[in-house]
Amino acid sequence: MTTPTLPTPPTPSVPPAPTAPSLRGPRGTWTPAQIALTLVAAALSLVWLAPLAWALSTSLKTPTESVTSPHWIPQDLTLESWKAVIEAGNIPNWFVNSVVVSVCVTFIVLAVASLAAYGFARTEFRGRSALMALTMAGLMFSPAILGVPLFTTVQSLGMVDTYWGMILPQCAPAAMVYILYKFFQSLPKELEEAAFIDGAGRWRIFFTIVLPLSKPSLSAVGIFTFIASWNNFLWPYMVTNNPDLMTMPNGIATVQNAFGIVWPQLMAGGLLAGLPLIVVFVFFQSQIVRGVAHTGLAGQ
Amino acid sequence: MSTLAHARTLPPRTAVAADSARARWSRRFQHGGWFVAPFFVLYGLFVVLPVVRGLYLSFTDANISGDHTGFVGLDNYREALKDDLVWDSLWHSVQFTLYVVPVIVVVALLMALIAHHTVHFKWLWRLCFFAPFLLPSAVIGNLWWWLFQPTNGMVNHVLGLDTPWLTQKSTAMLAVVVATLWWTVGFSFLLYLAALQNIPHHLYEAAELDGANAFQRMLHITVPNLRNITGLVLALQVLASLQVFDQAVVMYQFGPGPEESTRTFVQYTLEQGFTSYRVGYASAISFILFIIVAAVALGRMWLLRNREEVATR
The missing domain is CATH 1.20.5 (Single alpha-helices involved in coiled-coils or other helix-helix interfaces)
Known part of the structure; x- marks a missing residue:
């Protein structure tokens, strides 16, 4: 991040610094060690991209070509499968459901978790430490563990096969509260005290001082909540049977295969499900990278 | 005034x-209770209540519709201890964890070292290594189901083999491990990359002045500074891997895999709950998994606290 990736001409006069090139600055960096390291990185990147390339290539083949002898470049390049996936079937529907569910989850989590984290970090109330302990205990429960009882709970609330049934159980993440709690604690108290002396109430302090200062943390939490929710398979799989209500991951795993496997369509559907987040990543790469570091290191 | x-x-x-x-x-x-109230409404309904309810159900013979519920005491737990499929599926999840965690840690660290030390195209390596993490687990399952096909799959095409990866017991779990490594290593990679960037430069400069070579700098500066993050990566990976479900189940079309060799623990609880409709029993075995996961989490906390005490002594 600190080194601009402008193509610099090789200047062999600079002495090599094989393992800590950043000490030397961005100039004259095409040392033999750098060239070797870059080749290794490129090779590994190719290996990591190969499955995606294969999926893309498959999606551009005809169904018969996909199951004849394997090869990378499609002979009759065709968008047939993409068209079939977009026009027929439920995929556009699932896509919309995914958008609705993940956007709702993200906003509810941001609102609820930031309020709770601020409450824990800055306010006093009876039972605060007990509730904090309860929240920490929740870090050990996941939908994978709670699946069956969570389902019966949602069932008794009458929310099976509804949007709310998909959305609300994803909206109480103890981990996000914890991350924001740590962050709010690290903010200097003096700012808030000064605002209080000037007559601001606690809600106003929260909305006009604390939240604007917390943009990096909030965007990290928001981005991760969105990714987790968009990719969530287990919970929507449990709580929906109605194909019209399914989300992308759920639909392509359960329904799309049910009518016989057409590999190009399966790959086109998969790429379509993954595309939005890849696009988001390309545009918000540095925020996401910082977000991972931030959220990860908060758990340290 | x-x-x-x-x-x-x-x-x-x-x-x-x-x-x-x-x-x-x-x-x-x-x-300030008003600040935490909205969270606790949701938390109470969708975490606390299911936990309490699950604990209660685990002592009953409840079915999916919730009627005919009778209290059966510890019968479910007793049955679980004698149920071969509980032990088999638990072993599969543990086996998966034992395979995947070390590989992820090593590959993530290697990737981070490479991406950190190259001067050019850092953004490109980051994009390539992290991109698969953004795909839904269901897509991972479908994708690797296709890639591991014996005659038309990419894996055999590239390696020049004709191994039936997904239909023989000896490679079935390995296939899930490979898919999972490809999918999730990017997250740990980013954690390591961030940790590497946090190591102060002056340490390396000082060591260089003192005549330490690249290998010595790596051994005495990089490795000790990555100890904390390695602990974190290990803990996160073990906890996530013990709860493996999505990719395995999609790769094997919701079945138990060849010779029932990839049925994971979570899969078995869901089969009991939603296929056999035995909600009481499913809740009981869920709590067995919870105890294991909680033991790992608390064990890590205990280790961390001990280390802090040692450090402050």
Whole structure:
């Protein structure tokens, strides 16, 4: 991040610094060690991209070509499968459901978790430490563990096969509260005290001082909540049977295969499900990278 | 302010005002419960209630519709201990964890070292290594189901083999491990990359001045500075891997895999709950998984605390 990736001409006069090139600055960096390291990185990147390339290539083949002898470049390049996936079937529907569910989850989590984290970090109330302990205990429960009882709970609330049934159980993440709690604690108290002396109430302090200062943390939490929710398979799989209500991951795993496997369509559907987040990543790469570091290191 | 008369006395007026304001500030925040209330409504409904309910159900013979519920005491737990499929599926999840965690840690660290030390195209390596993490687990399952096809799959095409990866017991779990490594290593990679970037430069500069070579700098500066992050990566990976479900189940079309060799623990609880409709029994075995996961999490906390105590001694 600190080194601009402008193509610099090789200047062999600079002495090599094989393992800590950043000490030397961005100039004259095409040392033999750098060239070797870059080749290794490129090779590994190719290996990591190969499955995606294969999926893309498959999606551009005809169904018969996909199951004849394997090869990378499609002979009759065709968008047939993409068209079939977009026009027929439920995929556009699932896509919309995914958008609705993940956007709702993200906003509810941001609102609820930031309020709770601020409450824990800055306010006093009876039972605060007990509730904090309860929240920490929740870090050990996941939908994978709670699946069956969570389902019966949602069932008794009458929310099976509804949007709310998909959305609300994803909206109480103890981990996000914890991350924001740590962050709010690290903010200097003096700012808030000064605002209080000037007559601001606690809600106003929260909305006009604390939240604007917390943009990096909030965007990290928001981005991760969105990714987790968009990719969530287990919970929507449990709580929906109605194909019209399914989300992308759920639909392509359960329904799309049910009518016989057409590999190009399966790959086109998969790429379509993954595309939005890849696009988001390309545009918000540095925020996401910082977000991972931030959220990860908060758990340290 | 009615205390103007005292303004001339020490301590100075501003300090007094700030002090009383501070007191009022903390008093006004006595009712901070409103801040946490919305979270706890959701948390209570969708975490606390299911936990309590699950614990209760685990002592009953409840079915999916919730009627005909009878209290059966510890019968479910007793049955679980004698149920071969509980042990088999638990072993599969543990086996998966034992395979995947070390590989992820090593590959993530290697990737981070490579991406950190290359000067050019850092963004490109980051994009390539992290991109698969953004795909939904269901897509991972479908994708690798296709890639591992014996005659038309990419894996055999590239390696020049004709191994039936997904239909023989010896490679079935390996296939899930490979898919999972490809999918999730990017997250740990980013954690390592961030940790590497956090190591202060002056340490390397000082070591270089003292004549340490690249290998010595790596051994005495990089490795010790990555100890904490390695602990974190290990803990996160073990906890996630023990709860493996999505990718395995999609790769094997919701079945148990060849010779039932990839049925994971979570899969078995869901089969009991939603296929056999035995909600009581499913809840009981869920709590067995919870105990294991909690033991790992608490064990890590205990280790961390011990290390802190040692460090402050």
